[in-house]
Amino acid sequence: MNLTLKIWRQQGPDAPGELVTYSVNDVNEDMSFLEMLDVLNESLEVKGEEPIAFESDCREGICGACGCMINGQPHGHKDRTTTCQLHMREFRDGETVVIEPFRAEAFPVLKDLIVDRSSFDRIIQSGGYISVRTGSAPDAHAVQVNKQDADEAFDKAACIGCGACVAACPNAAAMLFTGAKVMHLGNLPQGQVERYERVGAMVAKMDEEGFGHCSNAGECAVACPKGIDLRAIARMNKDLLLSQLKLRSK
């Protein structure tokens, strides 16, 4: 199949950017979206033009490196799929595809489609950890976790930090990401020690990084390639409200 691509080109963080039109021919429908970009880049290199900068790592949908906006949606239109797992069979012959980087003040564009998502790392550093007794490995099942809590925690732990939630949010909020990280640990017995300090610290960091607020539009949860539930945000709100009471009464 043949496609027309409109791709955001931007030399550096402070350089102006624009959409540049390319055509790619003979795209195999079994290619992934990134492989299609690889093919385009090879042809650009042959012509002596600069290849399109995009991020990728595992290419199997688990690392979260490859996100970009495809036709106005993070990771494209296919449900619960990362850009690398989106295949060209999802597109029609002759289609025009617009590809842009994720846009947020806290995700500055480094080049073309690559954004700097280290603001996510800083949110995790601010409280996304637990204190454990070091030394010999604990016995299996020494800490009992009930099934419901384990399932809830696991759902949140599925977050790969790709940033699709921020990209989709009309307010560029990181509430789904932060909610997932807060409640992943908050649901488990191992995470109880710092539970109420954690939520305050991570929310404060999230604000400091310049993310917006949640208006419960639900865009993030639809865009999330891991299907993280919008309720993670309500749970985080509850923990933050409780933390105000618990920490003040100490």
Add this chain to the structure above:
Amino acid sequence: MDWLQRFLTSTIGLKVIMAVSGLVLVGFVIGHMLGNLQIFLEFVEEGMGREALNQYGALLKGNKLLLWGTRVTLLVAVAAHIYSACVLTLRARAARPANYKQHKWLSGSYAVRTMRWGGVILLAFIVYHLLHLTVGSEVTPSIEHCKVVGDGLQCPIFDNVVQGFRQPGVVLFYVIAQLALGFHLAHGIWSLFRTLGLGNPRFDGIIKKIAVGTAAAVTLGNVAIPVSVLVGLVGGAV
């Protein structure tokens, strides 16, 4: 009090301000509609709606503590609601300085997308509504104020409503504003529960029903009054 300031200026704290002030305003809007629906007692017996509405007005206006307590509470709630909306909107703009060349909404309903401009329409409506039926005669000459008669107040609320809603242009603006209110409530009521931390899947369905049901009831109830007057169903004899 350092912690309180830190909490209330955080994005979630500001949303909590919005949710709590919104809850106060939802309560008012429901009460306001229920009180005004007494006008339809006219259908039970002619003169009954007039009597009920006038007495209701005298009751509210006669009790200074109730009147000013409500007014101050509402003013604080509206101010807090608008303040948090403005701060959060500015922060959201700053959080995405460059817009997408192409963007598709994934799930955001019409109600979600019109919260901000719907809110602006509502503010304009509130100002107009107060000038129209509360400030009254200074702005709309047909409106008469309550008079002290003997020990009590006499309030010509019924006549004011009927006179006020005989102009099609006015009724049209009321109807548009009530539709905006309906959309604002449908998303707002649902959203405020989420903001206040209710994320239990067991309550999801019921909260959606409460939100949409309240929005529909308030809109229909509030639209019914001016429209009934305009078409002559109520107050035809005045």
